[in-house]
Amino acid sequence: MRTVIxxxxxFLGSTLAKxxxxxxLLGSAEVDLIQPTAxxxxxxxxxxGDALVFASALTxxxxxxxxxxxxxxxxxxxxxAVVESVKFSHIVYISSDAVYADxxxxxxxxxxxxxxxxxxxxxxxxxxxxxxxxxKTPVMIVRLCAMYGTGDTHNSYGxxxxxxxxxxxxVIQLFGQGEEQxxxxxxxxxxxxxxxxxxxxxxxxxxxxxxxxxxxxEVAQMVAAIVGGVEVKGQPxxxxxxxxxxxxTEMIKAFPLFQFTPLEDGLRALR
Amino acid sequence: MKIGFAGMSxxxxxxxxxxxAKGFDVVIYGTPAMIxxxxxxxxxxxxxxxxxxxxxPGALKDCDLVVVSLDVSTxxxxxxxxxxxxxxxxxxxxxxxxxxxxxxxxxxTRSLKLPNVYYQVETLIFGRAVERALHPERYMIGCAxxxxxxxxxxxxxxxxxDCPILPxxxxxxxxxxxxxxxxLVSSVATTNTLAEVCEAIGADWNxxxxxxxxxxxxxxxAYLSPGLGIAGGNLERDLITVRTxxxxxxxxxxxxxxxxxxSRYRRDWVLRKLHEHIxxxxxxxxxxxxxxxxxxxxxxxxxxxxxxxxxxVQTYDPAVKGTATxxxxxxxxxxxxxxxxxxxxxxxxxxxxxxxxMKGRVVIDPFAMLDGQxxxxxxFMYHRVGGE
Numbered sequence: 001m002r003t004v005i006x007x008x009x010x011f012l013g014s015t016l017a018k019x020x021x022x023x024x025l026l027g028s029a030e031v032d033l034i035q036p037t038a039x040x041x042x043x044x045x046x047x048x049g050d051a052l053v054f055a056s057a058l059t060x061x062x063x064x065x066x067x068x069x070x071x072x073x074x075x076x077x078x079x080x081a082v083v084e085s086v087k088f089s090h091i092v093y094i095s096s097d098a099v100y101a102d103x104x105x106x107x108x109x110x111x112x113x114x115x116x117x118x119x120x121x122x123x124x125x126x127x128x129x130x131x132x133x134x135x136k137t138p139v140m141i142v143r144l145c146a147m148y149g150t151g152d153t154h155n156s157y158g159x160x161x162x163x164x165x166x167x168x169x170x171v172i173q174l175f176g177q178g179e180e181q182x183x184x185x186x187x188x189x190x191x192x193x194x195x196x197x198x199x200x201x202x203x204x205x206x207x208x209x210x211x212x213x214x215x216x217x218e219v220a221q222m223v224a225a226i227v228g229g230v231e232v233k234g235q236p237x238x239x240x241x242x243x244x245x246x247x248x249t250e251m252i253k254a255f256p257l258f259q260f261t262p263l264e265d266g267l268r269a270l271r
Numbered sequence: 272m273k274i275g276f277a278g279m280s281x282x283x284x285x286x287x288x289x290x291x292a293k294g295f296d297v298v299i300y301g302t303p304a305m306i307x308x309x310x311x312x313x314x315x316x317x318x319x320x321x322x323x324x325x326x327x328p329g330a331l332k333d334c335d336l337v338v339v340s341l342d343v344s345t346x347x348x349x350x351x352x353x354x355x356x357x358x359x360x361x362x363x364x365x366x367x368x369x370x371x372x373x374x375x376x377x378x379x380t381r382s383l384k385l386p387n388v389y390y391q392v393e394t395l396i397f398g399r400a401v402e403r404a405l406h407p408e409r410y411m412i413g414c415a416x417x418x419x420x421x422x423x424x425x426x427x428x429x430x431x432x433d434c435p436i437l438p439x440x441x442x443x444x445x446x447x448x449x450x451x452x453x454x455l456v457s458s459v460a461t462t463n464t465l466a467e468v469c470e471a472i473g474a475d476w477n478x479x480x481x482x483x484x485x486x487x488x489x490x491x492x493a494y495l496s497p498g499l500g501i502a503g504g505n506l507e508r509d510l511i512t513v514r515t516x517x518x519x520x521x522x523x524x525x526x527x528x529x530x531x532x533x534s535r536y537r538r539d540w541v542l543r544k545l546h547e548h549i550x551x552x553x554x555x556x557x558x559x560x561x562x563x564x565x566x567x568x569x570x571x572x573x574x575x576x577x578x579x580x581x582x583x584v585q586t587y588d589p590a591v592k593g594t595a596t597x598x599x600x601x602x603x604x605x606x607x608x609x610x611x612x613x614x615x616x617x618x619x620x621x622x623x624x625x626x627x628x629m630k631g632r633v634v635i636d637p638f639a640m641l642d643g644q645x646x647x648x649x650x651f652m653y654h655r656v657g658g659e
Contacts, residue, residue, distance in 0.1 A: 110532075211543075249539045252546045253578055259549070 001089060003198060004046055006033065006079065007056030011152050012094065012144075016053065016191040020198070028056070033075035042082045049087070051198055054079055054130065055094040060119050061154050069118040076126035080133040088137050090201045092194055093130045095123045095143045097207065097244070106247040109143075109205045138203045142194060145209040145246060149187030150270060159184055162220050163270045166227040176237030178217030183209040183246050186266040196255055210260045211248035222267050272296065274428060275334035275366075277359055278341025279303040282372060282395050285311060286340060289404035291318035293431040298323050298334060301359075304342065307565045307590050310401035332364035335424035338391075339363075340372040349507040349569075350515075351376060360385075368422045374505065376512045377445040380413055389414055389425065390441055392448040397503065398563030409435040413444025452509040453527075458494035459501055460530045463537045466497030466657035476657030477639070497657040499541065499571040499611075499637055500534030502560040507531075507569060538571045541609055541635055542578055544654050548633040550606025552583035556598055557612025558591040565590040572611035589614055599628050606631030613638035622649040 001022065007013040008025030017023045024045065031041045033056055046052075056075060058068050083091065097107060098120030104111040115121045127141050148159035155161050162172045190208050197206065217232070224230035251258070272295055276287040279301040285308060291297045292314055299322060315322070331337050341359050344352050356373050360383065363369070369388045371380055380390040390413030396403055410429050412421065417438040420426070429436050439447070466476045480495040489495075501507060510527050517524030545553070560570035567573050576584060586594040587601035595601040598617060602608055602625060610617055617640040625634065625646070632651045634641060639655040646653045 247536065249536070249543060252542055253539075256546065256578070256582070257549060 001049065001051055002047065003051045003053060005053045005055060006031075007054070007094070010055060011149075011154065012147065012187060012190060012194075013053070013055045014151060015149070015187045016055070016194055019191050019195045024050070033078055034071050036078065038075075038078045039081045042079070043086060046082065046086050046088075049089050051090040051092070052083070052088045053092045053094065053194065053198075054126075057094075057123070057126075059154055059156075060117070061156055064118060066118060069122045072119075072122045073125060076122075076129045080129040083130060083133040083137070084135075088134075090138050090140070090198060091130060091134055092140045092142060092197055093127055094194075095127050095141050096120060097143050097145045097209070097246075099124045099127070099143060102242060105243060106245040107207060107209075108247040109207055109250050138201050140197045140202045141205045142190075142197065143205065143207050144190060145183040145185050145207070145244070147185050147187050147190055148270070149266065151187070158182070158216070159219055159223065159267055159270065162223045163227070163267065166223050166230045167271075170227075170230050172220040172224060172230060172232045174216055174220055174232065174234050176241065177234040178220055178232075179215055179241045181213040181215045181243040181245065183211070183213045183244060184219065184263060184266075185210055186261040189260050193251075193255070193258070196258070202254065206251060206254065207246055207248065209246035209248055209251075210263075211246050211251075212260075212263075213243065213245045214263060219263070219267070222264055223270075226264075226268055226271060272336075272424060272427060273298060273334045274424075275300065275331040275337040277301060277328060277331060277337060277339050277363060278356075278373065280340055280342035280373075281306045281308070281397070281400065282342065282393055283338075283340030284308075285395065285400040285404045286338065286372065286393075287322060288314045288318060289401070289432075290428065291321040292405065293428075294321075295428065295431070296321055296323070298325055298331060300325050300328050300331060301341070305565075307563075308400050309398065309563055314401055314405075328359075328362045329364050332366060334366060336368045336370065336422075336428060337363060337366045338370045338372050340393075343374050345504055345508045349504065349511045351508055351512065353379065368425050370425065374448065374508070375445060377442050377449070377516065380441040380445065381415075387422065389421070390444050392444055392451075394448075394451065397561065397566055405432075407432055407434045409437055411444050411447045412436060412438045413441040414438050415441065449509040449512060452506050453513065455494050456501055456506050456510060456530050456534075457526075459498070460533045462495050462497050463500065463656070464533065467537075469657050470659070473659060475659070496638070498537070499656075500537035501530075502538075502569045502571055503566065504568040507534075538574055540637060540656060541571070541575055541611065544635045545579075545607065545609065548607055548631075548635075548652065550631050550633065552585050552605050553579060554602045554605035554608045554629070555584055555586045556588070556601065556608065556610045556617055557614055558586060558588040558594065559612050559614075562612055562614045563590075567591060570611075575609070575611065588612065589616060599624060602628040605629045607633040607635065610634075610636040610638060610640050613640050617641065622646045622651065625651070 003020050004024045005013045006026050009027030017025050031038050057072050099113045099115050100107050100111050101114040152160040166172050193208050220232045224232050274295050275298040276283050277300045287297050287299050341356050371390045372393050392411040469476045483489045484491050514524050514527045558567050558572045585601040587598045588594050622645045634651050635654045637656045643653045
């Protein structure tokens with residue numbers, strides 16, 4: 001079975017593609033999903049029975065404003081139109097933990113989806129678009145926590161940026177003292193989870209997270225220890241400290257043998 | 272005086288035996304449930320001559336008092352199915368006084384529209400049912416008119432047990448039963464919530480609980496032992512009943528939803544620990560939902576086994592059939608031992624005995640039945656709830 005990956009040139013899409021035997025990778029260079037012409041273009045490239053992974057989105061580093069949100073929704077609209085007219089064997093929609101309320105700790109699949117950002121709201125809307133368009137086609141929604149790993153094209157606050165600045169400038173700058181705890185998922189682990197979802201044709205919602213949140217300070221100190229000779233610098237805090245923890249019981253039930261890459265090993269591989 | 276019992280549930284068997292023990296003649300109707308209860312065989316042996324089984328419910332018409340003690344079954348969503356109870360009541364001949372002892376939701380007794388009917392709150396605890404039937408704390412009696420005296424036969428039966436009798440309207444009694452269970456659930460949920468905090472911050476719930484018991488507002492007998500959430504079916508049924516009533520009447524029962532979610536989360540505590548120590552075979556001690564009973568209804572152990580399909584699992588339970596013949600036999604070559612029911616006998620096994628049988632060195636013992644310090648000293652990875 002062939003898997004079509006929209007967003008196939010991105011951080012996750014390209015990593016996932018390496019794990020699958022038969023893939024059609026489509027990035028914005030091949031099909032610009034924001035444009036209405038994407039519908040016909042996709043229809044011409046897709047075969048009945050393909051599995052679809054929709055991993056394409058403008059992430060917050062590209063903009064957190066309404067215009068960016070509307071571009072993302074346009075992608076959702078165009079992909080939904082294709083989903084309505086082509087019979088896929090399985091659809092995996094790559095969403096985000098931004099769909100959950102900020103205080104939903106510990107986040108689980110049944111937590112209230114009440115996004116506070118346009119990015120989260122956009123993903124929630126696109127999830128619904130795909131589910132409505134898919135009809136009886138099995139749909140899996142994978143909500144990602146923060147990802148890191150080799151090949152990250154974003155420069156978000158977290159492991160990848162810490163490693164880059166540690167190597168280049170010998171310094172890691174934290175917001176406040178880096179007290180916020182977050183769940184950091186290695187991109188390879190995320191790709192493995194999606195591969196398993198595809199293999200078993202899972203349906204429903206799965207949070208892709210390790211279940212072990214650590215503070216940005218701990219991540220920075222690990223990176224500093226790996227690189228050596230790096231200063232970790234805090235700065236005055238401008239906002240309140242917020243944490244995000246995941247309860248991954250449902251993931252364990254679905255994949256009891258799945259084990260995550262230890263954070264330290266994943267950070268070491270970034271070097 | 273002759274007292275009839277219709278519906279030989281766990282509750283019916285124990286209550287009828289306790290009634291016979293107080294010197295009453297007892298007539299029982301219905302197929303007896305298969306139960307295991309400490310002290311029951313002895314109680315029945317001594318009082319068997321006063322207990323007469325009947326096969327025709329019409330024979331209950333000669334009784335001074337008829338007690339309906341059928342077990343009310345629940346569906347997979349823990350909703351009560353009252354069909355069997357209504358059918359049984361419809362089969363009964365006209366009797367002088369009818370007492371409903373079965374677990375019913377508020378509104379049930381009044382809906383029967385029968386004369387001389389009472390609802391009596393049962394507070395059976397599996398494993399302690401005989402003790403509680405012989406020495407009840409109090410009786411809560413739902414009446415059509417709480418200010419009217421109870422019929423002589425009913426009053427005589429209750430007075431034989433020498434405890435306070437509290438008449439109240441039907442709905443109050445029916446809700447009183449649920450209220451007791453709600454308070455127990457709140458204690459269980461609070462304990463488990465704090466036990467998890469203990470595990471996270473290095474505190475030990477076993478050090479905190481005795482201090483709480485000395486607080487009169489909490490009390491010596493409060494449910495302060497951390498565990499794997501609520502199980503057994505009865506507490507879950509009452510939570511669902513309250514949530515249904517809240518939906519019907521527009522009251523706020525969001526806390527009930529939170530308790531149910533908390534219970535589901537706690538039930539999977541063992542699974543989360545097991546995931547940190549994947550290995551086969553897995554030895555599981557205890558399948559019953561709690562100690563001193565063979566009941567496995569809503570048992571965390573069965574829920575765990577369902578999730579471990581595909582793994583080699585070796586089980587042992589002293590009261591549940593189809594398991595290994597001994598606890599140590601179940602441990603043969605096991606990579607991990609999980610203790611799912613706090614049977615007393617489990618605490619008799621030493622670290623050395625486990626080490627002699629198991630190939631792995633992981634023990635997950637939520638109820639702290641084993642000597643964790645000794646196991647840790649002997650090289651085991653040891654996990655319990657509420658502490659390190």
